[in-house]
Amino acid sequence: MQAPFVPDVSSPTDTSNFDVDDTDIRLSEAVPPPSASSAFSGVHLPFVGFTFTAGSRLSDLGAPASPLSPAKNAVNQAPCNAGDRAALKALERENALLAQTIAELRASGTTGDTDAPTDDLIQLKEELAVLSKRNADLEAQVKCYEQLNSGITAQDMTSSPQELALRLRELELTINNLTVEKEELTKDKTDSLEKLKLQDKELKDALAQRKLAMAEYNEVTDKLSELRQQKQKLSRQVRDKEEELEVAMQKIDALRQDIRRADKGRREMEARLDAAIGEAAKERKLREETLRSQRTESVGSTGAAADVARLQHEVETLEMQYKESLAQQQARYNSELASLRDQLQETDAMRTVLNRELQTSKEKLENRRLEQLSDNEDRQMLINENRKLAKDLDAMAENGRRWQAERRQMELELEELRTKRDSMQHWETQVFYILLILSCENYVADFHRRDLYNFVIYLYPQLSCFLILKQQYLFETAIFISQNLENHHVLYSIPPL
Structure with a gap:
């Protein structure tokens, strides 16, 4: 073989054909x-x-x-x-x-x-x-x-070199697509950051307005409670004054009745005095006539003269007693009348004072009522403002729910990007295997193998760097979204999903 x-x-110790890798x-x-x-x-x-x-x-x-x-x-x-x-x-x-x-x-x-x-x-x-x-x-x-x-x-x-080249072209297209997607995600991230900043500013302003309105509402409520306490105190004082006035009026009525009875007794005494004076005048006339008749009848006995003298002395004594009793009754009547008049004057003065105090209390009560009406108007205005703020808070809560939905959507997109990252890691492994295949296959022509090998060597670091940057960008985006959503939960007390 x-x-x-x-x-x-060139020699048994020649090692020039062995590759040296640092x-x-x-x-x-x-x-x-x-x-x-x-x-x-x-x-x-x-x-x-x-x-x-x-x-x-x-x-x-x-x-x-x-x-x-x-x-x-x-x-x-x-x-x-x-x-x-x-x-x-x-x-x-x-x-x-x-x-x-x-x-x-x-x-x-x-x-x-x-x-x-x-x-x-x-x-x-x-x-x-x-x-x-x-x-x-x-x-x-x-x-x-x-x-x-x-x-x-x-x-x-x-695998053949044509298939490897085709696969490398596919990887290059994928890298271009991922680059475009990265730019789009960067733009979306910038827009989301600006939107979140604006919404945070609006939320802070709304919370500050709500705190200010709540402070004003608490102040008005405290003032209203104080006014109610003062109103109750004044109402109690008015009731006490009315009771005192009623007692004084009863005393005045009793004194008036006493005065009427005293006037009636005086009139009766005057009538009796007039009757007694008339009777005394009649008796005097009769006595004078009797004395005249007796004088004319001077030739009468001496006993009759003694009787006449005695009778005259008795009449004078009776007149003196009657005058003394009349003077005593008149003095007693005058003293009683003077005391009753003094009491009447005192009761009139007391009634005047009570009427003045009652009028003052009524004026104070009217002023308090007017102040209470103005406070009620302010309170109604504050209630309307609180309702408006409640509506704004509901709108903010709706925005929070919408942001949660966007967060879930972003999490889904993040999961898709993680899937793509895993696929890119798989492609990276395949590129590594392609490098191994290219290093082992010597049946390919030297110039073609060298060009393809250099292209893969050039592509592999770029692909690895892009995958690292992509993974770091996804990680930072996920951390930023989670932090912003946690801040919105704290600001609005929205329960997390």
């Missing part, structure tokens, strides 16, 4: 040489050698068979898997050895003197850290080999 490619060498992992450079130890002497020494696997998919030679011969491709796949399995087994053995060494070092570190650590213990700890790092690197290499092995075995290796 003839080899598909025979390199030109990105390869060099454990001899990455891991510093540990200190001298009896258990690990000679581990850090580098050994340079060359290996060759004819059927490996990672080889620079590629598959010598034609892509149209699946039987030969299956035959060449077996050595590739066998080489990978051998490398994996070697890495697993080295990993087990390193784990055992780490366990021994840990056991020796725990049994040693911990109070005064020696230089050997410090060196062993440094070697333990280095070996732990190397163990982690080897585990990462094992996982990378497993992923590459599974991905390469699952990838279809029979």
Whole structure:
């Protein structure tokens, strides 16, 4: 069997045909040489050698068979898997050895003197850290080999350069579409930011107006309660004054009745006095006539003269007693009349004072009633303003619900963008596999393979950078939307959905 490619060498030590990649992992450079130890002497020494696997998919030679011969491709796949399995087994053995060494070092570190650590213990700890790092690197290499092995075995290796070029054109169109979509999303984000800023400003103004109206309403309510208390106090005072006035009026009526009775008694006394005076005049006349007759009959006996003198003396005594009793009754009547007049004057003065106080209370009550009417008008105005503010708040709540609907729509769009991001990651994986296919397929012409390889190498970083920027933009957009919606929930106390 003839080899598909025979390199030109000048000597047995010529290595000019081997590609040197600076990105390869060099454990001899990455891991510093540990200190001298009896258990690990000679581990850090580098050994340079060359290996060759004819059927490996990672080889620079590629598959010598034609892509149209699946039987030969299956035959060449077996050595590739066998080489990978051998490398994996070697890495697993080295990993087990390193784990055992780490366990021994840990056991020796725990049994040693911990109070005064020696230089050997410090060196062993440094070697333990280095070996732990190397163990982690080897585990990462094992996982990378497993992923590459599974991905390469699952990838279809029979794609033609025309199909690859067509697929790359599709990826380029997808990138252009995603770029346009990114610009549209950026524009939508800017519009949403401006809209949210305007709505936040309107909400803050509405809340400030509502707080001001509530403060005015509370002040008017407090003033109205004070006016009501003052009104109740004045009404109580008016009732007390009315009761006092009623009592005074009753006293005045009683005094008037007493005055009427006194006037009636005076008139009766005057009538009786007139009658007594008339009777006294009649008796005097009779007595004078009797005295005249007796004088004319002076020739009568002396006994009759003595009787006349006695009778005259009795009449004079009666007149004196009558005059004294009349003077006493007149004085008593005058004193009673004067006292009644004084009481009447006092009651009139009291009634005047009470009427004045009642008039003052009525005026105060009327003023309070007018103030209450004006306060009621202000209160009605405030109630109307509160209703208007309530309507505005309802409108704001409706806007909040609409924003929640927009948020749900944005979340759906975000989910779609995440799906697109996942698909882009899948395309990135496919591009990586295409790179592997292009590196393995040597049946393509050199100039065509080089151009296509350079195009894919040029496209891959741009696609990766675009995917990273797209993911960062989606993440920032989601955080901004969630923060703004949480702020709207706090401002309006809208329960989140």
